[in-house]
Amino acid sequence: MGVVTKPNGIKPTRIKGGLDSRVFDTVNITLLLIFTVAIVVPLWNVLVSSFSSGQALAQGGFVFWPTEFSLENYRAVFRDAGIWQAFFISVSKTIIGVSTHVFFCAMVAYGLSKKYLRGRRLYVAMGVITMFFSGGMIPTYLLIKSLGLLNSFWVYIIPALFSYYDVVILMNFFRNVPDALEESAKIDGAGDWRVFLSLFIPLSMPALATIALFNGVGQWNDFMTTKLYITDQSLYPLQMMLYEIIVQSQTQSMQNIGGSVVIETTTKGVQLATIVITTLPILAIYPLLQRYFISGMMLGAVKE
Amino acid sequence: MAKSAWTSPGRSSETKPSIGRRVKQFAVDYVRQWELQTMVIPGILFMIVFCFVPIYGLTIAFKSYTVIDTLDSAPWVGLENFRIILSDRYFWDSVVNTLAISFLKLAIGFVLPIVLAIMIYEVRFNRFKKLVQTVSYLPHFLSWIVLGGMMITWFSTTGLFNQLLLDLGLISNAQNILLDANKYWWIATLSDIWKESGWGTILYLAIMAKIDPTYYEAAKIDGAGRLRQIWNITLPNMKMIISLNLILTISGLLGSNLDQTLVLMNSQNREKAEVINSYVYRMGLAQGDFSYATAVGLGVSIVSVILLLTANKVTSKMNDNQSVL
Numbered sequence: 001m002g003v004v005t006k007p008n009g010i011k012p013t014r015i016k017g018g019l020d021s022r023v024f025d026t027v028n029i030t031l032l033l034i035f036t037v038a039i040v041v042p043l044w045n046v047l048v049s050s051f052s053s054g055q056a057l058a059q060g061g062f063v064f065w066p067t068e069f070s071l072e073n074y075r076a077v078f079r080d081a082g083i084w085q086a087f088f089i090s091v092s093k094t095i096i097g098v099s100t101h102v103f104f105c106a107m108v109a110y111g112l113s114k115k116y117l118r119g120r121r122l123y124v125a126m127g128v129i130t131m132f133f134s135g136g137m138i139p140t141y142l143l144i145k146s147l148g149l150l151n152s153f154w155v156y157i158i159p160a161l162f163s164y165y166d167v168v169i170l171m172n173f174f175r176n177v178p179d180a181l182e183e184s185a186k187i188d189g190a191g192d193w194r195v196f197l198s199l200f201i202p203l204s205m206p207a208l209a210t211i212a213l214f215n216g217v218g219q220w221n222d223f224m225t226t227k228l229y230i231t232d233q234s235l236y237p238l239q240m241m242l243y244e245i246i247v248q249s250q251t252q253s254m255q256n257i258g259g260s261v262v263i264e265t266t267t268k269g270v271q272l273a274t275i276v277i278t279t280l281p282i283l284a285i286y287p288l289l290q291r292y293f294i295s296g297m298m299l300g301a302v303k304e
Numbered sequence: 305m306a307k308s309a310w311t312s313p314g315r316s317s318e319t320k321p322s323i324g325r326r327v328k329q330f331a332v333d334y335v336r337q338w339e340l341q342t343m344v345i346p347g348i349l350f351m352i353v354f355c356f357v358p359i360y361g362l363t364i365a366f367k368s369y370t371v372i373d374t375l376d377s378a379p380w381v382g383l384e385n386f387r388i389i390l391s392d393r394y395f396w397d398s399v400v401n402t403l404a405i406s407f408l409k410l411a412i413g414f415v416l417p418i419v420l421a422i423m424i425y426e427v428r429f430n431r432f433k434k435l436v437q438t439v440s441y442l443p444h445f446l447s448w449i450v451l452g453g454m455m456i457t458w459f460s461t462t463g464l465f466n467q468l469l470l471d472l473g474l475i476s477n478a479q480n481i482l483l484d485a486n487k488y489w490w491i492a493t494l495s496d497i498w499k500e501s502g503w504g505t506i507l508y509l510a511i512m513a514k515i516d517p518t519y520y521e522a523a524k525i526d527g528a529g530r531l532r533q534i535w536n537i538t539l540p541n542m543k544m545i546i547s548l549n550l551i552l553t554i555s556g557l558l559g560s561n562l563d564q565t566l567v568l569m570n571s572q573n574r575e576k577a578e579v580i581n582s583y584v585y586r587m588g589l590a591q592g593d594f595s596y597a598t599a600v601g602l603g604v605s606i607v608s609v610i611l612l613l614t615a616n617k618v619t620s621k622m623n624d625n626q627s628v629l
Contacts, residue, residue, distance in 0.1 A: 020529045020530065021529070021530055024426070024529075024530040024531070025426075025428065028423050028426055028427065029427065029429075029432065031423065032423055032424070032427065032432075032436050035420070035436070035440065036435065036436055036439045036440070038498075039439050039440060039442065039443060039498070039502070040439055041464075042454065042458055042464060043442075043443075043454075045457075045458070045464045046454050046457060046458075049457060057462065058462065059462060060460075060461070060462025060463065060466075060467060062467075063464060063467060063468070104346065104347070104350075107343045107346070107347075108343060108344055108346065108347030110340075110343055111340045111341070111343035111344035111347075112344060112347075114337075114340055116333075116337070117337065117340055117341075117344065118330055118333045118334045118337060118341070119334075119341075119344075123344060123347075123348060126348065126351050126356075127351065129355075130351055130355040130356075133355075133359060133605075134355065134358065134359070135355070135357075135358020135359045135360075135361050135362055136358070136362070136584075136598065136601040136602070136605065137581075137584055137585065137588060137589075137597070137601060138361075138364070138584070138588040138589075138594050138597050138598040138601065139357075139358035139359070139360075139361025139362055139364065139598060140354075140358045140361075141588070141589060142358075142361055142364075142375070142594065143353075143354070143357055143358050143361060159354055161350060162347060162350045162351070162354070164351075167347070191339050192337075192339035192340050192343070193339050193342075193343075196343070217445055220447075221445075221446075221447035221449075221450075222447075223447060223448075223449050223563060224562065224563060227566070228589065239447055239449045239450075242449050242450065242453055243449050243566075243567065245453075246449070246452060246453050246456060246567060249456070250456065250570050268457070268460070271453055271456070271457070272453075272457060274453075275450050275453045275454060275457075278447075278449075278450055279446060279450055282445050282446065286442065286445065289445065290438065290441070293441075293506070
């Protein structure tokens with residue numbers, strides 16, 4: 001009886017057991033199949049509903065394919081100039097936010113990764129405190145307000161610059177770079193900044209990419225920042241716009257019990273199309289995310 | 305940390321110099337490594353401004369802060385705000401809702417990822433294993449706003465949920481359960497589980513991948529079935545990580561998901577949906593009672609720290625006096 005060792009560290013396949021074992025497999029796979037279907041079918045339903053005509057939405061009665069295929073929801077969404085503005089805000093806050101966050105964290109992490117850094121013990125203690133304590137919602141709000149960041153695009157970027165958790169991950173990564181590389185660069189006359197920028201950054205791409213991807217998903221999905229600090233509609237990202245549509249259609253459907261079906265289904269269709277548009281970028285980078293999140297989890301599991 | 309870890313190389317073997325010498329040495333080293341210091345200083349400034357200033361701002365919980373005040377001009381009122389909390393019915397309603405949802409999430413949402421991870425681990429067809437993992441991690445990356453919008457579609461009277469129940473003959477007429485306050489706790493719990501339990505398996509799977517396969521071989525030779533192997537090999541190997549997760553979950557019992565609450569709460573289900581976080585949000589930002597809302601937030605964090613320490617004590621007893629944290 002042989003054991004096939006998988007290179008990716010997954011448990012080796014145990015070849016053919018007895019009847020018990022086959023019963024176990026059958027039950028196990030059936031349950032997992034049900035679980036998978038319970039995730040896929042609702043998501044699929046949202047996708048096809050977004051391509052349904054308003055009338056068919058109002059009648060309902062379909063699960064896998066709309067009774068009447070139509071692009072009217074998407075046409076309605078794109079006719080609204082607001083969606084383009086929101087899309088622009090979402091994209092720019094994600095791109096600017098991610099690049100500044102990754103650079104800022106890497107810079108601090110590089111400094112802190114040197115054991116001989118003066119004051120390091122104090123800095124690390126401060127960092128650990130920020131991981132466990134925070135002022136909470138109201139004091140943070142008052143701070144943002146006194147900094148003049150309310151209703152400013154920079155509220156998406158500046159408070160999100162730094163995360164000690166990400167610093168720890170990068171610090172551990174930098175420590176694993178062999179010292180000889182740095183020493184030889186220093187002998188050639190390079191200073192710390194030079195070593196950091198042209199040696200460590202290129203070498204640390206996998207770790208930087210992991211952090212960038214997760215931070216990017218966070219930025220894209222973030223809605224609380226807008227809800228708390230932004231009232232200017234021209235600064236709304238997609239998530240906030242979607243939230244407004246949801247609240248609006250909820251109120252309508254409650255006021256409308258027994259009333260006009262037309263208005264309700266239009267907002268419903270718009271809501272569905274906006275959901276799909278908002279989720280599409282996440283789906284597009286999902287394969288990349290999948291490649292990086294296992295390594296990301298492992299990096300994070302290493303304790304300082 | 306050993307002293308040598310943060311003095312510059314080559315100097316660590318010196319005997320302890322006087323304070324004046326040490327300050328001078330510090331200054332010399334500091335200037336010599338100014339490039340490194342310029343990298344760290346922005347981070348330190350960030351932490352002071354965005355983390356420590358708000359922590360100082362917590363003092364408004366003991367003050368009577370109004371919109372025209374600055375942090376320092378507001379008059380001290382001692383524990384007045386906390387006294388009001390004790391008799392605030394709406395606050396205690398939100399505590400009940402928070403605890404109910406948290407305990408449901410703990411009872412179901414804590415066990416399910418463990419079971420699921422073991423089930424995935426036991427799959428022998430790698431293609432199918434990959435498929436299950438790919439699908440089950442996906443909902444984690446959807447925002448609560450997106451998921452909330454989806455749920456409103458699924459649960460509407462013409463939506464997927466009612467359609468399926470009607471087709472199966474389980475109900476006779478469609479009903480929107482999002483408008484039913486009595487079902488809210490379950491909706492909040494189950495939707496959270498749907499979203500996060502697949503993602504929750506990742507850490508468990510990573511730990512399981514490190515279990516020495518010869519254990520299973522030996523167990524099989526001794527005639528142990530698959531369930532026996534899971535019970536006697538897989539689970540004991542995950543004891544540490546399960547305890548760690550349990551501690552973190554327990555310390556988060558009073559925490560709640562503000563995004564989820566804001567998107568799923570409506571005028572019909574508010575009484576069962578209002579949680580501590582959303583109450584702080586409503587009192588503080590919607591009604592402008594900053595001091596009171598801060599007091600609520602502070603009180604809750606203190607209780608959370610106590611919960612964390614207690615949970616750590618209890619689980620370390622279970623793990624032969626080894627602390628997991």
